[in-house]
Every structure is written in C-alpha cells, then in structure tokens.
Amino acid sequence: MLSDGASIRWCGLLSALIAIMSLAFPPSQSVAQSDPLPSWNEGPAKQSIVSFVAKVTKIGEPDFVPQERRIAVFDNDGTLWAEQPIYFQLAFAMDMIKSMAPSHPQWANEQPFKAVLDGDRKELAASGEKGLLDIVAATHAGMSTDAFNALVDGWLKTAKHPRFKRLYTELVYQPMLELLEYLRANGFKTFIVSGGGVEFMRCFAERAYGIPPEQVVGSSGVVKFELGADGKAQLIKEAKVAFIDDGPGKPVGINRFIGRRPIFAFGNSDGDQQMLEWTASGDDLQFMGLVHHTDAEREYAYDRDSRIGKLDKALDEATSKGWTVVDMKADWKTIFPPQKEVPR
Structure with a gap:
C-alpha cells in the first residue's frame, strides 16, 4: 500500500501524463480525422445520414432512440450490390x-x-x-x-459478371459496406429485406455484408421435411412459391420475420416504395433512402424505363417527401471495392 506522499506523487504524475496526451491528441482533431464514410462525397446525402445517426444515438436528445429499436433494413439487388443487366x-x-x-x-x-x-x-x-x-x-x-446451398456457393466462387469480369460477390457497393458498418458501430441491427430468394442470399450475405442468415428476409419457396434413405433429416425444395418479399410484401415480411418497424430503410426501386412508406409511418425519427443509378461509366444509369430495378413512383415520392436520394455519380467516390490482386 502506498504512503500518503507516494500517493500524491503518483496522482501528480498521472495527471501530468494525461495532460501531455491531451495536447498530443486533442479530441477535436481526432473526430475531424475520423470519417466513417470515406467513399461518400461530402454533400446532402452523406450529411443526412450522419445527422440522422447523431440524433437518434445521443442520449438526452429529443430524437434519441433506444438501441433495441434501431432497426435498419436494406434491399439487396441494386442497393447493396449491382443488378444489371439481369438479377x-x-x-x-x-x-x-x-x-x-x-x-x-x-x-x-x-x-x-x-x-x-x-x-x-x-x-x-x-x-x-x-x-x-x-x-x-x-x-x-x-x-x-x-x-x-452447395450449388450456389460453388457458382458464386466461379461465375463472373459479363461486363466487369469480376465475381458477383465482388460487385457489392463499397459506400454501402461502409454504411452498414457505421450503423452497426452505432448500435443498429442491420437486415436485408429483398425480393431475391432468401436461401440464395443467405449463402453470401454474412461473408459479403456482415449480415447473418437469420437477419435476411426474402422471397421463399415451399420446403418439406423428410427423412432420407439414410435416415438423415432434410428439407426438400418444392416448385411452389410460399412468399414474395417485394412491393407491399416487404412490410409484411418485416412484420412477420423482424417484428419491429425499422427507423432506417434503403432501397433503389419501386419495389422498395412500400418498405420506405412503412418505415416513414413510425413514431421514432426515421430515415428513408434511395440509391439512384446515374453512373453509366462506372456502373449503370437507369431508372423510370428500366425492366430491372425500375425507379419511377418511388422517386417521385422521395422528391415530394424529402427522402434522401443518393446520386451514384455525384455522391459516391468509388462504386466497388478495389479488385484483389491474384498471387503469381
């Protein structure tokens, strides 16, 4: 046990050390250098995200939302990864x-x-x-x-996009990967709510986005339980549709599989409109966002006339209601993650 004199000298030394460290690493400088969304250009879209997160996560603020209600939902095709020329x-x-x-x-x-x-x-x-x-x-x-699952996994390891000549799982959007991490770092639980097949997406969602299988909501077919000839239990896929998770089906899917209304929702097409409307009708502060594909050089440019990812009515509603519309060409510094070098 330290004597009174030693305790005083130790406290003095500790205070001096803290003072020196605070001069070397001032808090304002640390915050200024930390950008959770480095692939986003400065502008209204990025600012709306950062501002929303700050409001709902700061204790004592009028818009503070407890962590258990911080639910964020994302469409997949055209929102988290590319969707052209076909899904x-x-x-x-x-x-x-x-x-x-x-x-x-x-x-x-x-x-x-x-x-x-x-x-x-x-x-x-x-x-x-x-x-x-x-x-x-x-x-x-x-x-x-x-x-x-084994078929999908094998295909994803070898199949390449016809234009970009990269694996499909490499065509995820770098800015959205950063957004997912940013939200999770601030106490959000992130979900995929997409029209794509739920079992197909679950094969790669955790590896690609950090979203575990149980947080993926999608369209599903009927499966039946049976025992194989070896006595091993298995689920067999049937040629019947059980649930379509698109359009008005998305709020239904959220209610059925998540059980909480989101406060943050991102999509890119008219198929996401009802999901954003459902989010906007909640009692907490909400964020509704759309990815607008405007970059024909780095990705694709399409909206109202596209057969894939048509964005028409949802774009009009976003404009009239002040939802955040991300202009891919203007708001994103980069589209896809850097391509990994193949070892020689």
Missing part, C-alpha cells in the same frame, strides 16, 4: 438451365427455357414473372436445401 440470381438460374439442358431435350422448344438456351434476353424478359418462376422452379425444386 444475379436469375444469372445463376440460367447457368443451371444450361447445365441441366442435356437431361431435358424438350427445353429446346419450350419457353422460357428456349430463350435461356438461345441467349434471347428480349424473349426472356417478355416471359415476365411467370417465366422467372418457371426457371427458378426447374433449377431449384426437388433438391435438398443443403444441396442447393
């Missing part, structure tokens, strides 16, 4: 159709399979939602969920 899950399904075609010779004369085999995107687009469901049913149904 990436559809690209997967098309590759599966091609690999399975030798066992299904009738597909050579049967739509939409003929369009896939012929590379006829116009005919494929004309088949609409029914055609997409037929393709998904043909490639996904009849196998166990474990087998499906």
Whole structure:
C-alpha cells in the first residue's frame, strides 16, 4: 500500500501524463480525422445520414432512440450490390438451365427455357414473372436445401459478371459496406429485406455484408421435411412459391420475420416504395433512402424505363417527401471495392 506522499506523487504524475496526451491528441482533431464514410462525397446525402445517426444515438436528445429499436433494413439487388443487366440470381438460374439442358431435350422448344438456351434476353424478359418462376422452379425444386446451398456457393466462387469480369460477390457497393458498418458501430441491427430468394442470399450475405442468415428476409419457396434413405433429416425444395418479399410484401415480411418497424430503410426501386412508406409511418425519427443509378461509366444509369430495378413512383415520392436520394455519380467516390490482386 502506498504512503500518503507516494500517493500524491503518483496522482501528480498521472495527471501530468494525461495532460501531455491531451495536447498530443486533442479530441477535436481526432473526430475531424475520423470519417466513417470515406467513399461518400461530402454533400446532402452523406450529411443526412450522419445527422440522422447523431440524433437518434445521443442520449438526452429529443430524437434519441433506444438501441433495441434501431432497426435498419436494406434491399439487396441494386442497393447493396449491382443488378444489371439481369438479377444475379436469375444469372445463376440460367447457368443451371444450361447445365441441366442435356437431361431435358424438350427445353429446346419450350419457353422460357428456349430463350435461356438461345441467349434471347428480349424473349426472356417478355416471359415476365411467370417465366422467372418457371426457371427458378426447374433449377431449384426437388433438391435438398443443403444441396442447393452447395450449388450456389460453388457458382458464386466461379461465375463472373459479363461486363466487369469480376465475381458477383465482388460487385457489392463499397459506400454501402461502409454504411452498414457505421450503423452497426452505432448500435443498429442491420437486415436485408429483398425480393431475391432468401436461401440464395443467405449463402453470401454474412461473408459479403456482415449480415447473418437469420437477419435476411426474402422471397421463399415451399420446403418439406423428410427423412432420407439414410435416415438423415432434410428439407426438400418444392416448385411452389410460399412468399414474395417485394412491393407491399416487404412490410409484411418485416412484420412477420423482424417484428419491429425499422427507423432506417434503403432501397433503389419501386419495389422498395412500400418498405420506405412503412418505415416513414413510425413514431421514432426515421430515415428513408434511395440509391439512384446515374453512373453509366462506372456502373449503370437507369431508372423510370428500366425492366430491372425500375425507379419511377418511388422517386417521385422521395422528391415530394424529402427522402434522401443518393446520386451514384455525384455522391459516391468509388462504386466497388478495389479488385484483389491474384498471387503469381
């Protein structure tokens, strides 16, 4: 135990050390140099995010939101990763159709399979939602969920985007990765709420975004439980749709699988409009955001006339209600993460 004199000298030394450190690392300088969103250009979009987070996380402020209510939801296609020229899950399904075609010779004369085999995107687009469901049913149904996950995982490790020549999982948006981390660092729980297949997204969401499988809400097919010949329990995918998590289905999915209304929501298309409206109707301070694809050089430029990720009515509502619209060309310094060098 220190004597009174030694205690006084120790306290004095400690105070002096703290004073020296405060001069070397002043708090204002530390905050000024720390930018949680370095890939975002300074402007209204970035400022609206930072301002919102500050308001809802500062204890004592009128807009403070307890941590358990800090729910943030994100669409996936076109919001967290690219979606042109076709949805990436559809690209997967098309590759599966091609690999399975030798066992299904009738597909050579049967739509939409003929369009896939012929590379006829116009005919494929004309088949609409029914055609997409037929393709998904043909490639996904009849196998166990474990087998499906293995197929998706293998495809994601090798398949590359036709324009960028990079793995699809490398075409995530760097600014949105930073936003996800920023929100989580401030006590938010981040979810994906997307029209894509829930099992497809769960194969990569944690690796790509840091979002675990249980925080992914998506469209789903019917699965049935059965015991295999070896007695092992498994879930088998059927050619039936159980839930479409798009448009008005998104608020329903949030209510069913999350159980709390979000205070932060980001999308990029009319399919996200109801999710943003549901968020905007809450009692806490809310943030609603849209990614507007305006950069044809670094990514793609599209909105009202696009078959993929159409942004029309939601853009009008965002403009009239003051939601945050992120102009990809103006607001993002970079689009995708740097490409990793391949070891020689």
